[in-house]
Amino acid sequence: MKQEVEIMLKSKEINPTVNRMLVLDYLLELKSSISLTDLELSLESFDRVTLYRTLKTFEERGLVHKIEDGMGITKFAICQDSCEAGMHHDLHVHFYCHSCKQTFCLPKTQIPEVKLPENYQRQEMELIVKGICSVCVK
Amino acid sequence: MKQEVEIMLKSKEINPTVNRMLVLDYLLELKSSISLTDLELSLESFDRVTLYRTLKTFEERGLVHKIEDGMGITKFAICQDSCEAGMHHDLHVHFYCHSCKQTFCLPKTQIPEVKLPENYQRQEMELIVKGICSVCVK
DNA sequence: TAAACATTGCAATACAGTTGCATGCCGTTT
DNA sequence: AAACGGCATGCAACTGTATTGCAATGTTTA
Ligand SMILES: [Mn+2]
Ligand SMILES: [Mn+2]
Ligand SMILES: [Zn+2]
Ligand SMILES: [Zn+2]
Numbered sequence: 054m055k056q057e058v059e060i061m062l063k064s065k066e067i068n069p070t071v072n073r074m075l076v077l078d079y080l081l082e083l084k085s086s087i088s089l090t091d092l093e094l095s096l097e098s099f100d101r102v103t104l105y106r107t108l109k110t111f112e113e114r115g116l117v118h119k120i121e122d123g124m125g126i127t128k129f130a131i132c133q134d135s136c137e138a139g140m141h142h143d144l145h146v147h148f149y150c151h152s153c154k155q156t157f158c159l160p161k162t163q164i165p166e167v168k169l170p171e172n173y174q175r176q177e178m179e180l181i182v183k184g185i186c187s188v189c190v191k
Numbered sequence: 192m193k194q195e196v197e198i199m200l201k202s203k204e205i206n207p208t209v210n211r212m213l214v215l216d217y218l219l220e221l222k223s224s225i226s227l228t229d230l231e232l233s234l235e236s237f238d239r240v241t242l243y244r245t246l247k248t249f250e251e252r253g254l255v256h257k258i259e260d261g262m263g264i265t266k267f268a269i270c271q272d273s274c275e276a277g278m279h280h281d282l283h284v285h286f287y288c289h290s291c292k293q294t295f296c297l298p299k300t301q302i303p304e305v306k307l308p309e310n311y312q313r314q315e316m317e318l319i320v321k322g323i324c325s326v327c328v329k
Numbered sequence: 330t331a332a333a334c335a336t337t338g339c340a341a342t343a344c345a346g347t348t349g350c351a352t353g354c355c356g357t358t359t
Numbered sequence: 360a361a362a363c364g365g366c367a368t369g370c371a372a373c374t375g376t377a378t379t380g381c382a383a384t385g386t387t388t389a
Contacts, residue, residue: 068386070336090376100338105377123259123317125346127376148311159311165303167318172325173286173297179261180305181317187310208367228345238369243346263377265345 065114066138072099076107077116085155086120086130086147114138122149122156123181133160144178150186157186203252204276210237214245215254223293224258224268224285252276260287260294261319271298282316288324295324 058077062069079096080087089108093101108129111117115136120128136142146162149155164180196215200207217234218225227246231239246267249255253274258266274280284300287293302318 068335070385072337088376101376102339102378103337106337121259121261121263121319125259125263125265125376127263146305146307148307151314159308162305162307164318165305167284167300167303167320169284169286169300169320170297170325172328173320174323174328175320176289176322178321179317179319180302181259182305182307182311182313183316184314185312187308190310190312206366210368226345240347240370241368244367263345 061116065111065116067110067114067116072103073107073110075099076104077111080117080129080131083130085157086122086128088126088128092129115141118143120147120156120158121179121181122147123183124149124154128156130156130158133158146180146182148186149181149183150189151183152185152189155186199254203249203254205248205252205254210241211245211248213237214242215249218255218267218269221268223295224260224266226260226264226266230267253279256281258285258294258296259317259319260285261321262287262292266294268294268296271296284318284320286324287319287321288327289321290323290327293324 055074055078058074058081059069062073062077067073075096076092076099079092087095089101089105092104092108093099096104108117112119112129115138116132117129118132118136118141120130122128132141132143133145143158144164146159146164148157148159150157164178167178169175193212193216196212196219197207200211200215205211213234214230214237217230225233227239227243230242230246231237234242246255250257250267253276254270255267256270256274256279258268260266270279270281271283281296282302284297284302286295286297288295302316305316307313
């Protein structure tokens with residue numbers, strides 16, 4: 054079990070400390086993304102700043118990606134694709150549920166190409182769809 | 192000049208105070224959207240809270256729309272379309288410029304339809320494209 | 330072992346957003 | 360005219376999240 058996360062961290066050139074392994078393990082179990090505050094509530098023994106820096110390191114090394122959930126909250130989720138340090142490739146849609154307030158990665162739903170006005174140079178895109186998720190809809 | 196903004200406010204059922212007319216006038220001149228903090232810097236004589244409540248009122252009455260700029264900052268821009276109180280219809284793309292940090296409405300660029308996984312119910316969408324704007328690209 | 334470096338925790342700060350309350354303004358009622 | 364009411368405004372205070380500084384601790388290297 055812990056073997057897996059350790060390998061994962063090393064492959065991203067992240068020093069696999071106990072803390073980092075526990076955080077990564079937690080993120081891997083997670084069905085949706087999570088905010089720093091909620092992570093702090095879930096892993097009570099950790100200091101908030103440690104979690105903050107852990108997530109920051111993970112993001113910089115291409116292990117998790119940051120999600121602006123469209124309601125002003127930043128969330129984090131494990132990268133699905135072949136993201137690298139300093140270069141993320143997650144161009145999938147994110148879904149914010151008004152009912153459970155969770156934000157889901159929809160890795161199979163790509164952001165469609167958009168034709169911009171002249172002289173606008175695209176670098177990244179973020180598409181947030183808001184509504185009711187498949188759990189809450191029932 | 193002031194005539195126009197007064198009519199505009201009344202048509203949205205907003206009491207046209209001097210403050211509100213000045214704010215609306217400023218927003219109409221603006222080429223892009225603006226954050227509360229930047230608005231405060233531009234209209235120094237106004238209290239921050241007054242501006243906050245003014246923008247909130249404008250948004251509730253369908254005069255401006257809120258934009259999450261994808262970098263954690265909330266911005267505001269005049270509604271282009273036929274927005275109503277409690278019901279906005281701005282489904283256009285927004286563009287964030289990494290160079291000038293401004294966020295532009297692209298009213299002619301609609302958000303394309305997206306097919307969601309089963310049981311996800313869409314209510315709103317937000318598409319942010321990030322890159323270099325047409326002014327900074329030159 | 331000693332120096333060098335990395336990780337962590339605690340305190341403090343930065344900053345956007347928001348609320349509470351007192352005051353002032355303006356039109357209406359008595 | 361005086362009293363009343365509702366709305367608009369300003370100031371202070373508070374919230375919540377993000378971020379930095381620094382000291383303490385742990386780990387690696389020479
Ligand atoms: Mn994602
Ligand atoms: Mn817009
Ligand atoms: Zn839900
Ligand atoms: Zn620009």
